[in-house]
Amino acid sequence: MSESPITIFIVDDHKLFSSSLKGLVSSFSNFKVSEVFNDGDEIVSFLEDKNSVPDVVLLDVKMKRMGGIETCGWLKKNFPTIKVLALSMEEDEEIVIGMLRAGAKGYLLKDINPGVLEHAINEVYKNGFYYTEEVTNTLLNSSENGSLKNNVVLKERELEFLKLTVSERTYKEIANVMCLSPKTVENYRESLFEKLEVKTRIGLVLYAIKEKIVIL
Amino acid sequence: MSESPITIFIVDDHKLFSSSLKGLVSSFSNFKVSEVFNDGDEIVSFLEDKNSVPDVVLLDVKMKRMGGIETCGWLKKNFPTIKVLALSMEEDEEIVIGMLRAGAKGYLLKDINPGVLEHAINEVYKNGFYYTEEVTNTLLNSSENGSLKNNVVLKERELEFLKLTVSERTYKEIANVMCLSPKTVENYRESLFEKLEVKTRIGLVLYAIKEKIVIL
DNA sequence: TAAAAAAAGGGGGTATTCCCCCCCTTAATT
DNA sequence: AATTAAGGGGGGGAATACCCCCTTTTTTTA
Structure with a gap:
């Protein structure tokens, strides 16, 4: 029952890649690569001139003039029905996050x-979407950077304190919530500074967020 | 060419749900629900007794005795080939993240x-995996809570300051890096406190992280 | 072009954080 | 019986953060 083909645009500033990609994608059944852009x-x-609108855009992330994230954001805003599949060489966390926040419906590595x-x-x-395991893991692990003291076991009360620290509370207020004296x-604070090898409250906050002790 | 069926275990402490789920899944072609557990x-x-090993486990997240995350972690550690699909009523961020970190290959809402x-x-x-858009968005948006002043435009220098604030630096140190006097x-700090409606440095840090001005 | 806003620097004071000591109790170890 | 760990409480002081009020210069913008 051969439906009308899925129309695809390709945006990539490596012409060799985009043209070979066009050939490849066209060889898949029911796909039609209508346009290829270099930027x-x-x-x-093209879209501003009210030309045809594709179903899917294969969008390179790193392009010289208008970059992937910017382009993706524009597409999302002006043509929300278009599904953007990001294509990238590397799996840079910031870029992955940026692309997905910009509205990409998937993120694929070029290999x-x-x-x-x-x-x-x-x-x-x-x-409407396709997320690879790698990408999801990237999102999950986008917190395992830094040299976190990862082998530290925090006790219940310490966790409580830590969670309260990640808020605009003074130690006095934390003391009230925890029913402890400010000195305790x-x-x-002091024992956590040592345990987690940080020097300030900010360090505690960053640790708690990185370790997903608190979820923002 | 009818392959051997995908064997499935169901773990859910709501017997009514798990048994009806068994019927539903069994009705799909090529699926075989071999065992149903309440916990x-x-x-x-069962698996410790070296019984048969399933291909996929449909695992409820909230169970009374041994919870979903714990169970998932055990399965991941002892039977890494088993694909765990988490089933849950709600989409609690902490739990989603917890399950995926514990090795679940997917997370589905029960509705x-x-x-x-x-x-x-x-x-x-x-x-080997299946991530819904909702789940990925949960991971992405696990930062769009709180009442962020989202319509604020930060200037270059403010961004610079903000980024430096998200580190264990004193204002004196920040001043050195920015080549400004501590007073400036x-x-x-003060203008950002107003703009972002926060009361402490911690507030700035949380804002910067939530808004992905810094990526942890 | 005058007014407004942004960018940089500052005074002085209070509150909080940070740091190094100290103490007591209770429960597990040895 | 003595030691060690874990939980709770404290003093005092220096550093830092926080707050309000101020000046000057440059850049925007109305």
Whole structure:
């Protein structure tokens, strides 16, 4: 029952890559690569001129003039029905997060197998999104940087204190909440400073967030 | 070419739910629900007795005795080939993150359509994972809580100050880095306190992290 | 072009944080 | 019986953070 094909735009400033990608994607059944752009600017002016609108855009992340995130944000804002699949060489956390926040419906590394790309395009078209395990893990682990004292076991009361520290409370206020004297609270602070190898409250806050002791 | 069915275990302490789920899943082609457990403990002892190992486990998150995260962690550690699909009523950020960190290959809300479950089981079996858009958004947006002054535009120098604040630096040190007098730095602090409606440095740090001005 | 806002620097005071000591009790170890 | 760990409480002081009020210069913008 051969439906109308999924129309695809490709945006990538490596012409060799984009043209070979066009060939590859066109070879998949039911896909039609209508346009190929070398830059974010190009697809923007193309769409501004009220030309045809694609179902899916394969968007390179790192482009010289108008970058991937910016382009993605523009597409999201002006053509929210378009599903953007981000394509990237590396898996830079900031960029992954940036692209997804900008509205990308998926994030693929360029070293994937053709079959995965085909699957991803179909998924993003049908279900509206396609997230690989790697990307999700990147999001999850985007907190395991820094040299965190990871092998530290925090006790219940310490966790309580830590959670309260991650808020605009003074130690006096924390003491009230925890039903302790301010001085005892300071003891917790001091022992945590040592345990977690930090020097200020800010350090505690960063630790708590990185370790997902508190979720923002 | 009818392959051997995907074997599935269900773990859920709501018997009514788990048994109806068993019926539903069994009705999907090529799925076989071999065992149903009422608790994490039960599947653990079952597997410890070297009984059959399933392909996929549908795991309830909130269970009375041995909880979902704990169970998932045990499965991940002892039977890494088993794909765990977490099932949950709500989409609590901490729990989503906890489950995925514990090794779950997917996270589904219990109010999904049967078709989605079928699709998810197939995906998790074939590709090893299945993440819904909601879950990914939960991870992404796990920062858009709180009443952030979102419509604030920060100037370059303010951003610089803000980024430096998210570190264990005193204002004196920040002043050195920014080549400003400590007093000027304090002016930035004050104006940001107003703009961002926070009362302490901690507030600034939380804002910067939530708004991904700094990525941890 | 005059007014407003932004950028930089500052005084002086109070509150809080941070740091190094100290003490007591209770419960587990040895 | 003595030691060690864990939880709770404290003093005092120096450093830092926080707050309000101020001046000057430059840049925007109305």
